[in-house]
Amino acid sequence: MKFRPALLCLLAVFVAIGPGTSSADVPGAAKRLDSLRDQPERLRQFLRNMPKGTDLHTHLSGAVYAESMIRWGAEDGKCVDTTTFASSFPPCLPDQLPLTAALSNTVLWGQILGAWSMRGFRPDAFSGHNHFFATFDLFGPAFSGRQGDGLAQVAQRAASQNVQYIEPLITPQFGASMAVANQTGYNPDFQAMRQAMLDAGIRNAIPAASETATAAISGSWIRMGCDTANPRPGCDVLVNFDVQVLRNQPPAVVFAQLLFGFELMAADPRWAGLNMVQPEDAAYSLGNYKLHMRMVRYLRSVYPGEHVTLHAGELVPGLVPPSNLRFHIRQAVNVAGTDRIGHGADLRWERNPAQILRSMKARGVCLESNLTSNQQILELSGRRHPITDYVRAGIKVTLSTDDEGVSRTDLTGQYVKAVRQHGFGYRRLKKFANDGLRCSFLDRATKETALADQARRFRKFEANWGS
């Protein structure tokens, strides 16, 4: 949208006096931010150093920059198709090149970066939505086996922006869940289907999923030198993982993944939460949305101590039929009983948004808001974006990146957008950062420690700007 400074100033005044914004007296830092509103680069410098607590919505593979994936793929002997730029495992076929070719061929290097991310993307017949989601299949094989390196990159980037905790999303043992689903088939009686899948040995894949977490963490520690005399700053970033369930699958496969996710969380506390991913507007995702919410509701009742966050309402008019715009957030909150929602972008097109906001507030459901992602995928930004609706309703909101590598952004970029596009002030940004930690799936004791650490970081940061 066009930048309208006068309007934003008015909005800023409104937001600054909004609920929950006066928890601390920080006039120096607040004044400093206000003085930088129209200087985006200097504003970015200021916000980069500001404590931001956490990034709660970050898909690990989507968080890695494509430059690194090309280099790792080249080191591992992977290949790339010269027409589609899809990566693949060796040996390279006649219409493929080894990825090493991209290191010396600047045209190929640029073409792959463009295909594997939003770099240089210009909307055309192939929309931002389609280009964005297509990247994952293209770079997947190149990234395969490099989760430790990817986690190190994400942790390092977090540390450099004063972030102390991340909750990357990883899909654990999809093949094992699918095999069990194919063996048992679907049963509308969830209790019976769960028992059949347990009897078929779905728990047998838990050690391998735990090993995925162990390998990612130990790989990142090696990469960052955490056990050496000179550990990189990323070593101090706390990490838990959220289970990704691929929702655009037949019902039995979705249920098997959900069941496996809950079993995994119960067995291994490093898997702190569960989420459902893939485009919400895809065939199975859209057609079975209500069924999926009932599945989550059932499994939450069986595993009441485990945490859930759901992509809900990552939709806009035109992307789906109007009838599908009216209930996704509501169902995630009221039926699935989720702890957090991701995106919540279609709020204003849902049936009775005010009631949804009241329900979220009453249940303490948090929002992970992904401003860059919504702009790129949904073309939703500025005043059309509903983040202010959530803030005014007193919902706990946190800013997150979604896919900082694919989007070519970072968490600081989200804070800059919050100021520039939505007119938020310092106290509100501070609340985003603190609410992120409050809404995290850290265990209670660690969360208390993290919030105390956050308070120390803020005192230190604010001391730079006086009173």
Ligand SMILES: [Zn+2]
């Ligand atoms: Zn996401």
